[in-house]
Amino acid sequence: MFGLSELAVILIVVIAVILAKKGPELARSAGKSARILKAEARAMKKKEEENEAAADAPPRIVPGETAVPGTGATAPGAERPSAPAPERTERTGGTPPQDSRP
Numbered sequence: 001m002f003g004l005s006e007l008a009v010i011l012i013v014v015i016a017v018i019l020a021k022k023g024p025e026l027a028r029s030a031g032k033s034a035r036i037l038k039a040e041a042r043a044m045k046k047k048e049e050e051n052e053a054a055a056d057a058p059p060r061i062v063p064g065e066t067a068v069p070g071t072g073a074t075a076p077g078a079e080r081p082s083a084p085a086p087e088r089t090e091r092t093g094g095t096p097p098q099d100s101r102p
Contacts, residue, residue: 002010
């Protein structure tokens with residue numbers, strides 16, 4: 001009935017007819033998608049540059065307790081908080097501990 005070459009020609013004609021109807025719409029949506037992707041990539045690059053600039057800036061100086069970076073320990077010569085640590089008592093039963101403040 002039909003050979004391979006005739007089927008290929010018919011397939012090419014059908015694809016050409018479909019593309020003639022939907023081609024402009026597909027190209028328009030592909031262009032919009034490319035513009036959105038490019039804008040998002042630019043925004044991410046700008047945000048990354050801002051983060052790098054903030055990381056290169058000198059640290060802010062905040063008055064108060066001095067701490068050694070990365071250790072959480074207080075630097076020599078700085079005052080330590082004088083509040084004592086709260087006492088820990090064991091609970092018995094399911095009742096919460098009572099507050100002993102007046």
